[in-house]
Amino acid sequence: MKGKIIKGIAGFYYVHVPQEDKVFECKAKGIFRNQNIKPLVGDDVEIDTDDQVEGKGTIARILPRKNCILRPAVANVDQAMVIFAAAEPAPNLNLLDRFLIMMQRQNVDTIVCFNKKDIVSKNEISLLMDTYMLCGYRVISTSVLKQDGINAISELLKGKTTVLAGPSGVGKSSLINYIKPEAQMEIGKVSEKIKRGRHTTRHSELIYIDECTYVMDTPGFSSLYIHEIEKEELKVYFNEFKDYENHCRFIGCMHLNEPGCAVKEALNQGKISSIRYDNYKALYEELKAIKRY
Numbered sequence: 001m002k003g004k005i006i007k008g009i010a011g012f013y014y015v016h017v018p019q020e021d022k023v024f025e026c027k028a029k030g031i032f033r034n035q036n037i038k039p040l041v042g043d044d045v046e047i048d049t050d051d052q053v054e055g056k057g058t059i060a061r062i063l064p065r066k067n068c069i070l071r072p073a074v075a076n077v078d079q080a081m082v083i084f085a086a087a088e089p090a091p092n093l094n095l096l097d098r099f100l101i102m103m104q105r106q107n108v109d110t111i112v113c114f115n116k117k118d119i120v121s122k123n124e125i126s127l128l129m130d131t132y133m134l135c136g137y138r139v140i141s142t143s144v145l146k147q148d149g150i151n152a153i154s155e156l157l158k159g160k161t162t163v164l165a166g167p168s169g170v171g172k173s174s175l176i177n178y179i180k181p182e183a184q185m186e187i188g189k190v191s192e193k194i195k196r197g198r199h200t201t202r203h204s205e206l207i208y209i210d211e212c213t214y215v216m217d218t219p220g221f222s223s224l225y226i227h228e229i230e231k232e233e234l235k236v237y238f239n240e241f242k243d244y245e246n247h248c249r250f251i252g253c254m255h256l257n258e259p260g261c262a263v264k265e266a267l268n269q270g271k272i273s274s275i276r277y278d279n280y281k282a283l284y285e286e287l288k289a290i291k292r293y
C-alpha cells in the first residue's frame with residue numbers, strides 16, 4: 001500500500017493511506033539504517049501491513065523525494081505559509097523576516113498571512129500587507145474568527161503540501177480546525193497555553209486535508225536563529241534590494257554607510273520599506289557580532 005508519513009515519534013512512523021483514509025503505525029526496515037536513510041515526515045512510502053495486528057505495518061520503500069528540508073524536517077514540501085497576527089500579539093516583523101530568510105535559504109516559497117484583521121484598522125492591515133507585497137511575497141489577510149479570507153487560504157493550499165508556521169497565539173490552530181474540523185486542535189488564550197507549556201511539547205505533524213493536500217502543523221516559535229548565514233550573504237534575502245543594488249557606486253556594497261548607495265537612496269525616497277531596511281541592519285549587526293571559529 002502507498003501512503004505518506006505524517007508523524008514520527010520514538011522510532012515509529014505514522015503512515016496515512018489515502019485509499020482507506022487510515023493511519024498505520026509502522027517501523028522502518030533495517031535496510032534504511034544500513035543505507036543511512038532516515039524516513040522523514042512527508043515521505044511517500046510503500047508499506048507492508050501486518051496481517052496479525054490491525055493498524056500496524058512496516059515501511060518497505062521510500063519513494064524518491066522531490067525535496068527535503070531541515071527546518072522543519074520534512075520531505076516533499078511545496079510551499080510554506082507563515083501566519084502572524086496583525087495584533088494580539090503584535091507582529092514581530094524581525095521574526096517574520098528571519099522566517100522568510102530561513103525558508104528562502106531552503107528554496108521554499110513562502111506565503112505571508114496576517115490574521116486577526118478584525119481587530120485592527122484598514123490602514124494598519126494595508127501597511128503590513130504592502131510592506132511584504134513590495135518585496136515580492138504573496139500576502140493575504142484573514143480573520144479566522146469572522147471567517148473572512150479563509151477561502152483564499154484553502155485555494156492556496158489546494159493540491160500542495162504546505163508547512164504552516166507562526167508564533168504562538170496567532171490563530172494557527174483555529175485555522176486548522178476551520179479547514180479540517182476533525183483535527184480538533186486545542187485553542188486557547190495565549191497566556192493560558194504558555195503557562196501550561198503545551199506549545200513546547202507539540203510535534204510537527206502533517207494533517208491530511210484531501211487526496212493531494214497536506215498541511216504541516218509546526219509548534220509555535222518565539223525566536224529563530226539564522227547564524228549559519230554570513231553577514232555578506234544577508235542582502236541576498238532582501239528581494240526588494242535587487243532593483244537598486246546594481247546602481248550602488250561600489251561593487252559589494254553592503255548598503256550600510258557606503259557613499260553612493262542606491263539602496264539607501266531608494267529607502268530615502270520611500271521605495272524600500274524602512275521596517276525591512278531596519279531589520280536588515282539589525283540582522284547584519286547580529287551576524288557581525290557572532291564569533292566565528
Ligand SMILES: Nc1nc2c(ncn2[C@@H]2O[C@H](COP(=O)(O)OP(=O)(O)OP(=O)(O)O)[C@@H](O)[C@H]2O)c(=O)[nH]1
Pocket residue numbers: 115116117118119142143144145146166167168169170171172173174175186187188189190193199219220
Ligand atoms: N480577534 C481574533 N481572534 C482570533 C482570530 N483567530 C484566532 N483568534 C484567537 O486567538 C487565540 C489564539 O488562537 P490559537 O488558534 O489557539 O493560536 P495558535 O496560533 O494555534 O497558538 P499556539 O497553539 O500557541 O501555536 C484564541 O483565543 C483564538 O480564539 C481572529 O481572526 N481574530
Ligand SMILES: [Zn+2]
Pocket residue numbers: 245248249253254255256258260261262263264
Ligand atoms: Zn548599496
